[in-house]
Amino acid sequence: VRRKTAARRSPMAEFDLAYEAARSLRRIRPLILRRVEASCSSRFGTERWIETIEARLAEHWPRFFGLLHRLYGHHYDFFYYLTSITLTAIDCWLERPDDLYELDLRRENDPGWYRSERMVGGSLYVDLFAGDLARLRERIPYLKELGLTYVHLMPLFASRPGNSDGGYAISDYRSVDPRLGTIEDLRALATDFREAGISLVLDFVFNHTSEDHVWALKAQEGDREYMDYYHLYPDRTVPDQYERTLREIFPTVRRGNFTWHSGMQRWVWTTFNSFQWDLKYANPEVFRAMAAEILFLANTGVEILRLDAVAFIWKQMGTNCENLPEAHLLIQAFNALCRIAAPGLVFKSEAIVHPDEVVRYIGPGECPLSYNPALMALLWEGAATREVRLLKQSIGQRQNLPPGTVWVNYMRGHDDIGWAFANDDAEAVGIRPDDHRDFLNRFYTGRFEGSFAAGVPFQHNEDTGDMRISGTAASLAGLETALQKHDDALADMALRRLRMLYGMLCSIGGIPLVFLGEEWAVLNDYTYLDDPEKADDSRWVHRPRTDWKLYENEVLREGTLRHRHYEGLRELFRERKQHPALQGTEIQILPGENGHVLGFLRENGSHRLAVLASFSELEQVVDLRGWRAMGLAHYFKDIFTGRVLSTNGVVELSPYELLWLAED
Numbered sequence: 001v002r003r004k005t006a007a008r009r010s011p012m013a014e015f016d017l018a019y020e021a022a023r024s025l026r027r028i029r030p031l032i033l034r035r036v037e038a039s040c041s042s043r044f045g046t047e048r049w050i051e052t053i054e055a056r057l058a059e060h061w062p063r064f065f066g067l068l069h070r071l072y073g074h075h076y077d078f079f080y081y082l083t084s085i086t087l088t089a090i091d092c093w094l095e096r097p098d099d100l101y102e103l104d105l106r107r108e109n110d111p112g113w114y115r116s117e118r119m120v121g122g123s124l125y126v127d128l129f130a131g132d133l134a135r136l137r138e139r140i141p142y143l144k145e146l147g148l149t150y151v152h153l154m155p156l157f158a159s160r161p162g163n164s165d166g167g168y169a170i171s172d173y174r175s176v177d178p179r180l181g182t183i184e185d186l187r188a189l190a191t192d193f194r195e196a197g198i199s200l201v202l203d204f205v206f207n208h209t210s211e212d213h214v215w216a217l218k219a220q221e222g223d224r225e226y227m228d229y230y231h232l233y234p235d236r237t238v239p240d241q242y243e244r245t246l247r248e249i250f251p252t253v254r255r256g257n258f259t260w261h262s263g264m265q266r267w268v269w270t271t272f273n274s275f276q277w278d279l280k281y282a283n284p285e286v287f288r289a290m291a292a293e294i295l296f297l298a299n300t301g302v303e304i305l306r307l308d309a310v311a312f313i314w315k316q317m318g319t320n321c322e323n324l325p326e327a328h329l330l331i332q333a334f335n336a337l338c339r340i341a342a343p344g345l346v347f348k349s350e351a352i353v354h355p356d357e358v359v360r361y362i363g364p365g366e367c368p369l370s371y372n373p374a375l376m377a378l379l380w381e382g383a384a385t386r387e388v389r390l391l392k393q394s395i396g397q398r399q400n401l402p403p404g405t406v407w408v409n410y411m412r413g414h415d416d417i418g419w420a421f422a423n424d425d426a427e428a429v430g431i432r433p434d435d436h437r438d439f440l441n442r443f444y445t446g447r448f449e450g451s452f453a454a455g456v457p458f459q460h461n462e463d464t465g466d467m468r469i470s471g472t473a474a475s476l477a478g479l480e481t482a483l484q485k486h487d488d489a490l491a492d493m494a495l496r497r498l499r500m501l502y503g504m505l506c507s508i509g510g511i512p513l514v515f516l517g518e519e520w521a522v523l524n525d526y527t528y529l530d531d532p533e534k535a536d537d538s539r540w541v542h543r544p545r546t547d548w549k550l551y552e553n554e555v556l557r558e559g560t561l562r563h564r565h566y567e568g569l570r571e572l573f574r575e576r577k578q579h580p581a582l583q584g585t586e587i588q589i590l591p592g593e594n595g596h597v598l599g600f601l602r603e604n605g606s607h608r609l610a611v612l613a614s615f616s617e618l619e620q621v622v623d624l625r626g627w628r629a630m631g632l633a634h635y636f637k638d639i640f641t642g643r644v645l646s647t648n649g650v651v652e653l654s655p656y657e658l659l660w661l662a663e664d
Helices: 004-010 017-038 044-070 078-093 098-109 133-138 140-148 182-194 212-218 237-243 282-298 325-343 355-361 372-384 389-398 423-428 431-442 477-487 488-507 526-529 537-543 550-554 560-579 625-630
Strands: 122-123 151-152 158-160 171-174 199-205 208-210 258-261 266-269 276-280 304-308 344-348 370-371 406-408 457-458 469-470 510-513 597-604 609-613 621-622 635-638 644-646 648-652 659-664
Touching: 004 017, 017 044, 017 078, 044 282, 044 325, 044 355, 078 325, 098 182, 133 140, 133 182, 140 560, 151 304, 151 510, 171 182, 171 282, 182 199, 182 282, 199 282, 208 212, 208 597, 237 258, 237 266, 266 276, 282 304, 282 325, 325 344, 325 355, 325 609, 355 370, 355 389, 372 389, 372 406, 372 431, 372 488, 389 423, 389 597, 406 621, 431 469, 457 537, 469 537, 477 488, 488 510, 488 560, 488 609, 510 560, 526 537, 550 560, 597 621, 609 648
Parallel strands: 122 151, 122 510, 151 199, 171 208, 199 304, 304 344, 344 370, 370 406, 406 510
Antiparallel strands: 158 171, 208 276, 258 266, 457 469, 597 609, 609 659, 621 648, 635 644, 635 659
16 A cells, blocks of 8 residues: 555655755755855955855755745756856855945845835936936935935946837846946946945846847847747747737737747747847746846845836746746745845835735745835825825725835836726725726826826827826926916915825835936926937826936025925935834824825834825815824824824814824
């Protein structure tokens, strides 16, 4: 009987993961130690280096091995790739500069550093903001003046000529666009940032390369090894099978997900644009190659990598090839490898998908940081409706995150606005989702009576009616309309609206992120229509070139609208850094019957901060007596004005008033 049972038992059932992980490491360890001993960069002494790497391997190797085995254990040469990937990481670690080696040690002692209330972020295009990397270094005093401790540079690597999808068609992960500088300029900038207390954030285009990347060029030459870096098919048989369950990302630009390459006589998988070739992560050599690129960037001084288009990185027939379990395993495996070779680096996810899918990418072992696209949509939804019921429903269900993780919250960025709230949240508060999205599209493109917004449609699909919105925060919030009408009252209301919305970003839980230029209340820039390479992409309307004369003549001049807005944001950033209650993402909705006002409590240890935000241009009254039942204090003081409130009564709020209330 025992023989029959053993015969039926699958090989995997007998696979002892912990034992195999330990056995594999025993085999690879001599190769690691040889590299350490031979490294001319063992500047702290061989013993210290060996002690450091042994400690990291003891902590992270079992997880890394398990993840890689789940992805590639079925390959006959799995151990070869395990060794190759590991030694690639060790080589990158040994090349790590002294200051980054020390940064790694500090980050290991403070693994949640990015959750701090002192984190305040900005994002920018180098060419539009400063011209090039050298001149961006000269703007560091401005970034510090604004209060930033995190700066995200939009894609700056070498990309294909002409249309490069805004820099997301990467030709070389190790070369900077020559118009912006060199990789040495990037290293120098990262060093200057670090000395100024600013973490450098870069995009890592994870799903695809450009058709002119060296890997793609070798594939086009017929090199079988590099052809296997991509999804290539000799005819439409397999692509047509996949297409049955795939959606089109840019249906107004191109149809389908595959592009015919006449030189190779192959169909290439191109999810986004015809010149962006999807990588084949089912090939472990692609994992090794991309790990080397990630760690190279870590060694330039990047502290946070935004992983672009993570939802699409794994393909499986019969699915929509989005958010598959293997996509998560891949990111987790890269994360584990970085914990060994560059623990000062952390990942930020970019998954513009259903809110339930967004959170699945978030975790200390995957992406500790994540954009919060739902919050962006909900804040603009609340501004349009003057109601908080959908916002309250959503953040009550979805704002809290696992320990060791944090949101990155933003009002505007380089991209468009999609109405990424969950249908079930809308239905729970009596809203019909499709009708509501249609209303929001009409409101923010100025086609709804009484709208204050001046947004521009993006990717309007005439067949389905689907649309997204482009526009600067100031134009969407009503400042452009107010100035066109020469209406000071409307302009005042627009600035109140903006301050309240940015105050929400700074307090609701997560890192607030401002797209540089928005702090000056810049308006839509319609000159993009004059540029043939940009005219078909309305997102350029909110990507204007930074006008430093505007900063000198208006932003710095007291009494101007832009000075008021700029100083208001600086005040929010300063006050955020003074309140440990704003660390992390934990939030509790406060009781209140007024549907135009959101109240919530931020708590961290003994630190508490209550927030009230009015989404209405009318005065509002809020009953605070329910707060006492939650054990809150009798009196609160607004940290901006010193105004004292009692939880035994009601409070009157002026239009779009924002209160940050500390227990008094």
